[in-house]
Structures are given as structure tokens and as C-alpha cells.
Amino acid sequence: MQSTTTSSPFYRLSSFQSKLQFFPSKTQLFPLGIPFYRQRMSSILGHGVRPLKALAGSPSSSSAGDNDDDGFVTLIEYVGKGGINVEDDLVVLLHHIQYACKRIAALVASPFNTSLGKQTGLGAVAGGGSDRDAPKPLDIVSNEIILSSLQKSGKVAVMASEENDAPIWICDDGPYVVVTDPLDGSRNIDASIPTGTIFGIYKRLEELDDLPKEEKAMLNSLQSGSRLVAAGYVLYSSATILCTTFGSGTQAFTLDHSTGDFILTNPSIKIPPRGQIYSVNDARYFDWPEGLRRYIDTIRQGKGRYPKKYSARYICSLVADLHRTLLYGGVAMNPRDHLRLVYEANPLSFIVEQAGGRGSNGKSRILSLQPVKLHQRLPLFLGSLEDMEELESYGDVQQKVNPGYEV
Numbered sequence: 001m002q003s004t005t006t007s008s009p010f011y012r013l014s015s016f017q018s019k020l021q022f023f024p025s026k027t028q029l030f031p032l033g034i035p036f037y038r039q040r041m042s043s044i045l046g047h048g049v050r051p052l053k054a055l056a057g058s059p060s061s062s063s064a065g066d067n068d069d070d071g072f073v074t075l076i077e078y079v080g081k082g083g084i085n086v087e088d089d090l091v092v093l094l095h096h097i098q099y100a101c102k103r104i105a106a107l108v109a110s111p112f113n114t115s116l117g118k119q120t121g122l123g124a125v126a127g128g129g130s131d132r133d134a135p136k137p138l139d140i141v142s143n144e145i146i147l148s149s150l151q152k153s154g155k156v157a158v159m160a161s162e163e164n165d166a167p168i169w170i171c172d173d174g175p176y177v178v179v180t181d182p183l184d185g186s187r188n189i190d191a192s193i194p195t196g197t198i199f200g201i202y203k204r205l206e207e208l209d210d211l212p213k214e215e216k217a218m219l220n221s222l223q224s225g226s227r228l229v230a231a232g233y234v235l236y237s238s239a240t241i242l243c244t245t246f247g248s249g250t251q252a253f254t255l256d257h258s259t260g261d262f263i264l265t266n267p268s269i270k271i272p273p274r275g276q277i278y279s280v281n282d283a284r285y286f287d288w289p290e291g292l293r294r295y296i297d298t299i300r301q302g303k304g305r306y307p308k309k310y311s312a313r314y315i316c317s318l319v320a321d322l323h324r325t326l327l328y329g330g331v332a333m334n335p336r337d338h339l340r341l342v343y344e345a346n347p348l349s350f351i352v353e354q355a356g357g358r359g360s361n362g363k364s365r366i367l368s369l370q371p372v373k374l375h376q377r378l379p380l381f382l383g384s385l386e387d388m389e390e391l392e393s394y395g396d397v398q399q400k401v402n403p404g405y406e407v
């Protein structure tokens with residue numbers, strides 16, 4: 001028997017009562033109209049999935065089609081009035097970010113990628129080469145897509161991207177600052193391995209408004225992760241998943257490709273306190289410090305605090321490795337100075353902490369670090385609380401040797 005509890009993959013719109021009546025910019029956000037939006041239902045029903053409404057049997061579950069309650073909650077509904085109700089400006093910004101990510105999702109899955117230029121595609125511009133007509137790598141195209149969406153939102157003062165040397169000042173009165181890695185894992189893109197977009201959102205520091213643009217752009221972008229108001233990643237894989245936090249838990253939404261909506265599929269991700277998986281590039285074993293080697297040797301043999309042998313999983317795509325870790329528990333790590341504090345470590349640590357886990361550089365909490373350089377790199381460990389405590393108890397887990405690996 002199927003139940004209608006919150007363990008079900010879809011969440012009832014009735015738990016966000018009245019949203020459809022009161023959400024102010026619904027028409028604006030669904031420019032193709034509600035009938036088009038509703039095609040989601042028929043397309044899904046056509047594939048044999050029943051809406052929860054039809055299953056509920058509760059007083060609020062009236063017969064299908066008699067009101068606006070179609071049994072699903074979209075990302076934009078969720079953050080709007082009647083949902084968790086974040087600031088209107090942030091709803092608009094999120095709308096633009098999710099739109100950019102849908103474009104990137106389509107791009108990475110497109111059969112025409114090669115003509116756009118994959119990472120190592122023929123004619124890809126290397127190091128700003130001279131051929132202006134050469135196709136651009138997908139991470140550059142993704143960066144342009146995000147920048148364009150942020151510009152159109154009217155809500156962003158500055159964007160700092162892993163793909164740009166310096167932050168880009170967008171608009172003086174934009175209330176937010178966005179930091180982003182537009183397409184992480186893109187080195188594997190030619191093999192269609194999952195990739196991801198990472199973003200973090202801060203408030204613009206109004207006290208800096210009178211500084212010269214370059215200076216205020218930099219200082220706004222170097223805010224500590226503890227000041228993040230929202231963060232998210234989008235995983236481009238067998239499903240396109242948008243996982244976010246606004247500082248009160250971590251939620252996941254899955255893209256319904258038939259209608260283009262991100263549908264709430266997990267309103268409260270809780271990372272298991274202990275997993276049985278470690279995720280690291282262990283070809284680097286001989287470059288690791290003693291502490292990290294001992295930790296991995298110990299858990300592999302089932303001789304750690306948890307008396308079971310751990311398994312290894314490493315996709316080499318940060319968003320994918322983290323997403324699995326959030327769901328199954330364990331620890332995902334890159335012990336060398338490689339991942340970036342501003343674009344990767346901070347937003348992902350915020351998400352992991354809001355799911356009940358920990359983000360650390362092996363010694364300290366990531367969100368307590370003050371960035372000093374925009375492209376600052378550091379060791380990154382993300383995962384279940386108990387696994388992270390055990391790992392950090394080995395003390396010496398940061399890889400100092402970083403020879404610059406070929407692949």
C-alpha cells in the first residue's frame with residue numbers, strides 16, 4: 001500500500017495552503033500560462049504516476065481538477081508566499097538562477113555539444129586564443145549563461161565566478177552578491193560524467209557602497225561563508241537536481257523535463273550521522289600525510305569507530321560526489337589545495353551543515369574561515385558528523401604535496 005506520508009517522493013501542495021491564490025508573480029513566472037504548466041500532470045499521469053492528491057483521502061484532497069492543487073510544489077512556489085516565504089527579491093533571483101541552470105542542463109545533454117565545443121573539443125579556445133569564431137568550452141558558455149541571467153534579474157550587485165579573474169560589478173542597487181562555479185567537473189564532460197553548478201548568495205554590503213567599484217566588488221565577494229543567505233548546487237546527471245538551503249534546512253528539487261519545473265522531492269535532507277563510504281582520489285595515497293593514510297587504512301579494514309569495512313566511491317565531480325554523500329552519508333574529500341573556498345567550499349559547506357553534517361578543511365570549520373583571496377584553494381572535507389569527527393581526530397589529514405597532476 002502506498003502511503004501519503006512525507007516519505008513519499010512528491011509533496012502535497014496542500015501543505016503549502018493558499019500559495020496559488022496568493023503567490024503574486026505566478027503569471028510572470030509561468031509566461032506560457034498555467035495550462036502549459038499543468039501539462040506536467042498529464043504527462044506524468046500518462047506515465048503511470050498518480051498525484052498524491054488522488055492518494056491522500058484527506059479532507060483537503062478533493063477530486064482532481066477542481067482547483068489549483070495539482071499535488072506538486074515547484075521551487076518557485078516553495079520559496080514564495082505560503083511556502084518558506086523568502087524575500088521577494090530572492091525569489092526573483094532564484095527564478096533567474098534556476099532558469100540559467102535549466103539552460104546549462106540542456107547544454108550539457110545536447111547532441112550539438114561538439115559544435116559548441118566541449119572541454120577538449122576541436123577548435124576550443126585555449127587560453128584566450130586568437131580564433132574568435134572557435135567554439136567555447138562548456139564551462140565558459142555556462143558562465144555566460146549565468147552572468148546573463150543575473151544581469152536580467154536586476155537583483156545582483158556583483159557576481160564572482162570561478163571562470164573570471166575578478167568579480168563583475170553588475171548593478172549598484174542589486175541587493176545580492178552571487179558567487180558561482182558555473183560548471184564544476186567539466187574536465188570529465190566529454191565522457192558525459194555528471195557535472196554541476198554551485199552558487200552562493202550573500203547580501204550586498206551597503207556600508208561599502210561608496211568605495212570604487214573594483215574594491216567593493218572584491219570585498220563583497222570575499223565575505224565569510226557564515227554570512228551566506230542561500231546556497232545551492234544543481235547536479236546534471238540521470239536526473240537534474242537542484243539542492244538548496246536558505247538557512248533553515250536543505251531541500252532538493254528534481255527537474256521535470258516535460259514542463260521545465262523543478263519539483264520539490266525532498267523538503268528536508270538529513271545526512272546520516274554515519275555513512276560507510278569514503279570518497280577521495282586515492283591514486284594520491286603516496287602524496288598523503290600520515291594521518292590521512294592511517295584514517296583511510298583504518299576505515300577500509302573496518303577497524304575504525306564504526307566496525308564495518310567502508311566502500312570507496314569517487315566520481316571526480318564534486319557536486320555528484322557530494323550529492324551521493326548527502327544522501328548516503330560518509331565523507332567526500334579532496335585533501336590537497338585544489339577546491340576553492342569562495343565558489344565551492346563555502347556554498348557546499350552551508351548546504352551540508354544545514355543537512356546536519358560538517359564542512360571542514362581538516363582542521364577548522366569552513367564557514368568560519370575568512371577568505372583572503374578570491375580564488376583561494378584549500379583542502380575540503382564534507383560529510384556525516386561522526387565520520388568527520390573521526391577523520392579530524394587523525395589531525396594530519398591535509399595533503400601538502402600538490403605536484404599538479406596530469407588528469
Ligand SMILES: O=P(O)(O)OC[C@H]1O[C@](O)(COP(=O)(O)O)[C@@H](O)[C@@H]1O
Pocket residue numbers: 184185186187281316317318319334336338405407
Ligand atoms: O584531481 P582531483 O584532486 O581528484 O580533483 C577533482 C576535483 O576537481 C574538480 O574537477 C574541480 O576542478 P576544477 O575546478 O579544476 O574543474 C572537482 O569536480 C573534482 O572533485
